[in-house]
Amino acid sequence: QSALTQPASVSGSPGQSIAISCTGTSSDVGSYNLVSWYQQYPGKAPKLMIFEVSKRPSGVSNRFSGSKSGNTAFLTISGLQAEDEADYYCCSYASSKSWLFGGGTKLTVL
Amino acid sequence: QVQLVESGGGVVQPGGSLRLSCAASSRYGMHWVRQAPGKGLEWVAFIRSDGSDKWYAESVKGRFTVSRDDSKNTLYLQMNSLRVEDTAVYYCAKDYGSGSYGLDPWGQGTLVTVSS
Numbered sequence: 001q002s003a004l005t006q007p008a009s010v011s012g013s014p015g016q017s018i019a020i021s022c023t024g025t026s027s028d029v030g031s032y033n034l035v036s037w038y039q040q041y042p043g044k045a046p047k048l049m050i051f052e053v054s055k056r057p058s059g060v061s062n063r064f065s066g067s068k069s070g071n072t073a074f075l076t077i078s079g080l081q082a083e084d085e086a087d088y089y090c091c092s093y094a095s096s097k098s099w100l101f102g103g104g105t106k107l108t109v110l
Numbered sequence: 111q112v113q114l115v116e117s118g119g120g121v122v123q124p125g126g127s128l129r130l131s132c133a134a135s136s137r138y139g140m141h142w143v144r145q146a147p148g149k150g151l152e153w154v155a156f157i158r159s160d161g162s163d164k165w166y167a168e169s170v171k172g173r174f175t176v177s178r179d180d181s182k183n184t185l186y187l188q189m190n191s192l193r194v195e196d197t198a199v200y201y202c203a204k205d206y207g208s209g210s211y212g213l214d215p216w217g218q219g220t221l222v223t224v225s226s
Contacts, residue, residue, distance in 0.1 A: 001168070003150070036212040038151070045201060045219060046143075046151065051212035089151050093211045097165045099141070099153040 004029065004090055004102035011108040017078040020105045022090030023071060028100050030071035034093035037066060037075045039086050040104075046089065050075060077107070085109045112138070112215060114202050119220030126192050126224070132185040132202030132217055139205030140185045141213050142176060144198035144222075154200070155187065170196075192224045 005023040012018040022029065022037075029035055035053045038046035048057055050066035053073060063084075065076045073092070077084055090102040118130040134140060142154040155176040156165045164176050175188040185202055199219040206212035 003152075032211075034211040036206075036210070038213075040151075045216040046203075046213075047216070048206060048212050048214035051206055051210040051214075055210070057206070057212075057214065091151075091153070091213070098167060099156070099211070099213075101143075101151040101153060104150040 001027070001094060001096060001098065001100055004092060004100050006088075006090060006102035006105045008103070009106045009108065011110055012080045013110045014080050014082065016080050017076060018080060018107065019077075020075045020088055020090075020107070022073040022075070022092075022102045024073075024092055024100065025071055027096070028092040028094040029068065029073055031095060032093050033068065035066065035068060035073040036091045037064075038089045038091065040089065041086050049088075080109055082109050112204055114204065114215060114217035116200065116202050116217045116220040119200065119222045121223045121225060122192055123226050124192060124194055124224055127188070127190045128192065128222060130187040130189065130200055130202075130220060130222070132187075134183060134185050134202065134204065134217075137180070138207070140176075140178065141203045141205065142185075142187045143201045143203055143213065143216075144196075145201070145219075146195075146198040149198075152198075156205075157185070159205075189222070192222075194224050196222065197224045198222060
């Protein structure tokens with residue numbers, strides 16, 4: 001199966017809101033509310049930011065939110081801060097008993 | 111908070127084998143995920159908390175085997191017939207639980223380099 005499709009990069013100014021898209025198919029994102037999002041700083045392990053499309057783990061800022069429409073999921077970050085600059089990956093469970101990651105999006109805070 | 115520590119990475123020739131370990135608490139579903147240098151994340155394998163199900167990415171099916179020894183609180187990834195394209199940092203990650211199918215937390219990763 002092919003990886004989920006994410007934009008290679010997005011950018012925003014401090015205080016602004018940005019959204020990162022994650023497009024899959026009817027066999028993964030479209031079929032299951034099991035999309036998760038991960039934040040990764042250079043040289044570090046990924047960290048879970050959103051699970052089950054829109055739920056936040058304890059300790060994750062409420063500036064991070066998730067949603068889904070059809071085969072596309074979205075991660076929205078509001079009130080951008082310099083510390084949000086990182087790579088972000090979406091992930092979905094797929095009908096082939098597998099997990100698919102997106103190619104990753106580099107967020108730049110201008 | 112569970113802490114995961116991977117080990118066993120190193121340099122191996124194409125066609126060779128390597129076994130990775132992940133020191134972890136038992137009773138959880140566990141994943142292996144890899145990241146090639148400068149590239150994105152790729153899911154590799156999953157094993158249920160009781161070891162009853164093992165699922166693999168097509169790219170490693172038939173070459174990699176995931177297993178666990180709960181008496182040692184350790185997860186393993188046996189990698190055979192290694193290819194240059196298997197070069198990556200390999201992370202173990204815990205199933206977040208409650209049917210979420212999320213992965214958290216993650217270990218710090220161990221680097222596998224396949225090169226002649």
